[in-house]
Amino acid sequence: MSKNSGHLSSFIRRALAGAALSIAASGSMAAEVNVYTYREPGLIKPLFDKFTAETGVKVNVIFAKAGLEERIQSEGANSPADMLITTDIANLRKAVDLGITQNVKSVTLEKAVPPALRAADGAWYALSVRARVIYAAKDRVKDAALSYADLASPRFKGKFCVRDGRHNYNNALFAAAIVHWGEAKAEEWLKGLRANLAKKPSGGDRDVAKDIASGACDIGLGNTYYVGLMNADAQQKAISDQIRVIMPTFENGKTHVNVSGFVVAKHAKNKADAVKLAEWLVGAQAQGMYGEQNFEYPVLAGAPVEPFIKSFGDLKADDIPLESVAGKAKTASEMTDKVGFNLGPQS
Amino acid sequence: MTPRTTTPADQAGGASRRPRLRLFPWITALAIVGLVSLLPALGFLGLMQGGSGADWLRFTDTQLAAMRETGLLLAGVILLAGSMGLVSAWLVSVYEFPLRRWLETALVLPLAFPTYLAAFVAVDLLDFYGPVQSLWRWMIGAKTLRDYSFFETRSLAGAVVVMALVLFPYVYISCRLVFSHGGRNVIDAARLLGAKGWRLFLVIGVPLAWPALAAGLALVVLEVINDIGATQHMGVSSFSVAISDLWLNRGDLPGAARLSGMLILIVAAALFLARPKMRAHHAPTRNIGQPRRIRLGGIGAGFALVATAMPVLVGFVVPTAFLISRAGQYAAAQKFDPDFLAAARSSLVFALTVAGVVMLLGALLTIAIRIAPRLSPAARIAAIGYAIPGTVLVLALFPVFRMADALLAHLGLPLILSGTFAAMSFALVVRFVGIGAGQAGLALRRLPMTIDWVARVHGMKDWRLALHVHLPAMMPGLMLGGTLVFIDTVKELPATLLLRPLNFETLATRAYAQASAGTFEHAALESLGILALSGAAALMLTRRT
Incomplete structure (x- = not known):
């Protein structure tokens, strides 16, 4: 299928699914993870594209400026959201306080992210740092x-x-x-x-x-x-x-400093893939990209700081x-x- | 049913048929109003519950300052947009001068600019590094801002000018309709009696346009109040910014909802007080032949040309040219992103859907009111959605979607509403249905009731009357409303941004994503796409009217 007709067919599919309502109990075929985010697509899409290329896990995204926590809360158990990626500690805290998150235990995450940059109980983890x-x-x-x-x-x-x-x-x-x-x-x-x-x-x-x-x-x-x-x-x-x-x-x-970070949604349908994405994001390659493309500081100890920022x-x-x-x-x-x-x- | 004065319709219909006749309009109107007004209103009331109750009527200094600032912003925009819209509508309708025909159409174009986009363009165009100041520095030989002073774009005055420039077409459109159609005969009569120049404008034009002016300005006011992007970028501490501060920084959503409730009440009261007495000016008038415009020459023609061309130049041509040059700069550096086309299609389908549904509901509601005039408050109630700021409206709709999902699950249907195209479209229908119903109502009011009575005397049934008489009569208004809704949907941000399905991008969401990252110039192409879609609709709109 050519690239263009792929666009068209996905558009028609979306329009059809949307014109009626969406089917709630759609068992997802291919591996995918649904991300709600306050991070501008221009900053984060290259990371997701790379992740998809390497793992085959598709990343579906909506970007907004405010209110995503309330949306996840309102969607309840039906929510397609697997994770919320946001800037600012206050937003991470708000998501946790609204009860829309679940704790994540991951050795990879705990090894990569220093204790000061994550919740003790695994409710949220930082992905990048800015001063x-x-x-x-x-x-x-x-x-x-x-x-x-x-x-x-x-x-x-x-x-x-x-x-x-x-x-x-x-x-x-x-x-x-x-x-x-x-x-x-x-x-x-x-x-x-x-x-x-x-x-x-x-x-x-x-x-x-x-x-x-x-x-x-x-x-x-x-x-x-x-x-x-x-x-x-x-x-x-x-x-x-x-x-x-x-x-x-x-x-x-x-x-x-403040952080960008993530929480995993309470009703995540693709929790394993969400955690996989998170682990990939704190890996050496992605942390390097945070620096090279977004000029942020890495959370991963030992990951290089982008030279201009280092100056x-x-x-x-x-x-x-x-x-x-x-x-x-x-x-x-x-x-x-x-x-x-x-x-x-x-x- | 209580006794009332009999009309020819009653005599024709007969007492035995009255209940069946009246069932359709009541059910239709109540269903529409319930769906698009009462549900959101209940959700909104729900939002206000809880939080710290003490904050109800106690405003902090900053909130009071925000009220003052919003008041000044509104006053400025009303004055400027009102006079620009009124004067330009008057000139193109009553006079003949060079380029008039072209300008008559072009004057709606600034409406294609979303306010936030206009603000970003204005700041970029006029700030220190923009072309204007660069040229000025070159001319006076200055190097930094310490060598000279320049108008500060990021200011209240800047915001007033920017908003007025892109919102005045609301006033222009409704006033022009009066000057070139409904009020044509009055103007011609006054001219026959010797009125001309300023006197003709002040004594005949202004009073004649008053209801249309008020209606256009009401739209302007609501757009200004709903705006956050432009005002915040330009450093205006508006009430909307204070509301979002309460919600986001203080976690006080109920307080924020109450504050915006206050705002809505104040605005509603103001609009109600300024509400024009429609009836007197809506006596049906018949136009005789083509309007004969007064031919201007010399200074008069020059003045008319400048006064009508300036808003088009400053409000559309210059900013669009700037965007095109920006798009050129970045297009050279980047490869074309095919997602742009998908976003353009999404914008088109989405705006057509919303406009279509609004027109359908607007038509049904208007016909229902026509058949059962006691339902007429329903049109005003349906407009509630437009008064609620976009983000607050979405937050108020969340519980509604949640209930709908619960209901669907209860019925055993494997469907959800939350997070779908349907839910997003519903929110925008709630927001804009008042525009559709309002314009259709205005158009239908020009059709004398006697026509209905005659039709009924001849045994025409309600549905045939609606289909063959009412619908054609209100079609111009319906199309006008539908086009305005189309344009508003293409530009709309807060509800689209927050409610769209995963991976669903419109031109507006893509442009905003860049703007929010501080690089709106990278989205120059998307911005031009917005302008092309809404500009094309705006042009169709003037062709029709």
């Missing part, structure tokens, strides 16, 4: 090292840019600050950050890099991999060239339990509201 770091203008910020606390220092007044404070990348960082410093000090810090804003929080991390390169601000917060992605993009390299990445630290000398310096990942960060997500969100972070620099 939230400082983007600084190469020509205007000369500091060799800066801490998270330094970002609130008055010397950066009117020079700091960041995306919406309620975005989960920021919310997790603010939650980590609460875990480290307690609420009172974290709130002071957040007020300081707000006072330093050059403009209203907006755009994405790439826009922060653009704002710095264009001179709208000198310093900002962003995830590590965006700098890698921009550097690899011919149209955006000119922007990332003007950015220097500084690994900021808390008092313990370590940098805030930022060695990552000393914060070792406070990620679950405690997830536990402060709500407080962090309320605090962001309270200090009026998103209202921008002027009150």
Whole structure:
């Protein structure tokens, strides 16, 4: 069958299956695994394609931005979802708290993923790591090292840019600050950050890099991999060239990290293949791909860090339990509201 | 049945046949309203239960600021989109000037842009690295933003302009319909009596268009309120963003549902208060011959040309050209992805399905109301789905799907609704059925009731009346509604994204996936596909009306 007619027939099949309702008790013929994910297809599809090529297990995907946990919950025992692959510890925690997951015991996973990056009971495992770091203008910020606390220092007044404070990348960082410093000090810090804003929080991390390169601000917060992605993009390299990445630290000398990870669905029909996919994703080859394509840090100890990302310096990942960060997500969100972070620099 | 004034219909039908006659409309209307309004509304009420009850009426400063910001955004968009739509509709309907015929059609095109896409394009076009500022820097010899200042696109003002530019066609379409059809005679009469220029516009045009203006603006308002993608990208702390913060960061779905319930109430109240008195303006009018437009020359023609061409240029031509150049840049670097064609087909089939079902339900509901006028609130109730923000609507529908699955299992059928094309289409039908029913209703209202009475006197049965008289009479409205729904479905995101079956990709979901990764320019081709599908529909729409 030619490739094109394959597309057409699969489309017709889908349309037919959909035009009526879907048959619930379809015993799956070929090996497959159904993944619900918050990770953009462009980042994760190459990994799935490689996995399918090597194992013959087909990966079916839906990507969404929010609400997949609620969908799995609503689908109940009928849910086709075998696993949820998501970014952000708070999302992993939410899935577990909603009772839509099951614990996974796997020697391969336990050997590959360090204990700090997985739930003790096997409810979730991390697949990759990213750090939230400082983007600084190469020509205007000369500091060799800066801490998270330094970002609130008055010397950066009117020079700091960041995306919406309620975005989960920021919310997790603010939650980590609460875990480290307690609420009172974290709130002071957040007020300081707000006072330093050059403009209203907006755009994405790439826009922060653009704002710095264009001179709208000198310093900002962003995830590590965006700098890698921009550097690899011919149209955006000119922007990332003007950015220097500084690994900021808390008092313990370590940098805030978050993860992408997975849970296996409670009613997974293809649990064995889901675990197989997960084990493959923490294997040396896939972990290398996370670095080469997505510019993320591997979870697998000893797996190489992508050279450009490595040039930022060695990552000393914060070792406070990620679950405690997830536990402060709500407080962090309320605090962001309270200090009026998103209202921008002027009150 | 309670006694009421007799109409010729009663006399013709006779008392003994009345119960059978009235059964069809009641059952039809109740079934439709129950399915598309009451079920979702119950699901929505269910969402609000639980959580921390204390949050009901206590707003944080940021939420209050979000309300203010949403209010300012709405006010700005209403003013700008309202005046752009009204003025352009007036100019192309009443005057003759160069390129008028072409512009009359082209003015609907900006509607093809989904708001989030327009926001991404605007930011890319106007930010520091975009062509506009690059050119400006080259002209003034500046290097960084510290050497000069420039309009900040990611701002409230930026969001107002972007939204107004792609939403004003809602106003344009409904106002043009009045100026060139229903209200034609009034305008001609006023002209015969010597009214012209601004006076003709302000004294005749504006009051004449008022109901259409309000109807168009209602659609604009609901689109603005439903938006998250554009506003968040442009740094507007809108109410929708506050709602999603409550749900996602604080795990307080009931609180988020209550907050959006508040929003819906406020909007519903505002729309109700601004609701035009339809009857006075809907006296049936007969058009005599072709409209005779006032020929403009010199400055007048220049003004009309600029005023109607600018929205098309800025709202469609420039951003589309930008997307094409982006698609070219990336197409050269990448090989063509065959999944693009599958996604285009999916978008087409999906939008046709939703539009078809909406037209069918809209037609049935409208006919039911025509036969039993006491059912007329049903049309407004059916519009509930459009007022609920997309994501919240999906969350409200989850329990409905769950119940349907349980029912199917209980009946011993090996079927499920959750996660299917049917479920996804149902959600969009719920969201858009009000548009279909509304437009069909407006069209049918132009047909005098006397026609029904005459038909009944001659012994025409209800179903024949519906098929041979009502259906043809409301066809223009039905087609207009269906086309709007088609366009909205091609562009729709939150419900499509969250409800689609595994591996089901539309142009919108593919474009959004890239945008969400911060690389929307890689999806320039998908964006152009969206524009082509909805643009083609928009063009058909003006051809018909």
